[in-house]
Amino acid sequence: MPLTRQCTLAGVARSTVYAQRTPQSPVALDLELCHALDAIYTRCPFYGSRRMGVLPR
Structure with a gap:
């Protein structure tokens, strides 16, 4: 199925699919919880x- 059709069915813009996102560094609190x-x-x-x-902390 073409990408344009998939985007139409999913209700997202094609630019969203092609966007290059930079990875976020984890927040200290997230690491502590993990x-x-x-x-x-x-x-x-x-x-x-x-x-x-x-569980109690």
Whole structure:
């Protein structure tokens, strides 16, 4: 299927598809949260998303 048709069906402009985006550097808080979640998961890999969301800090 041509790209123009795909863009029309998705409701986006073709320029959006061709735009070159520069990667954003991660925010310090995001990295801190990722490391905290990783530490919890390493200790308790059987925890699901619900329990991970309600853990005390």
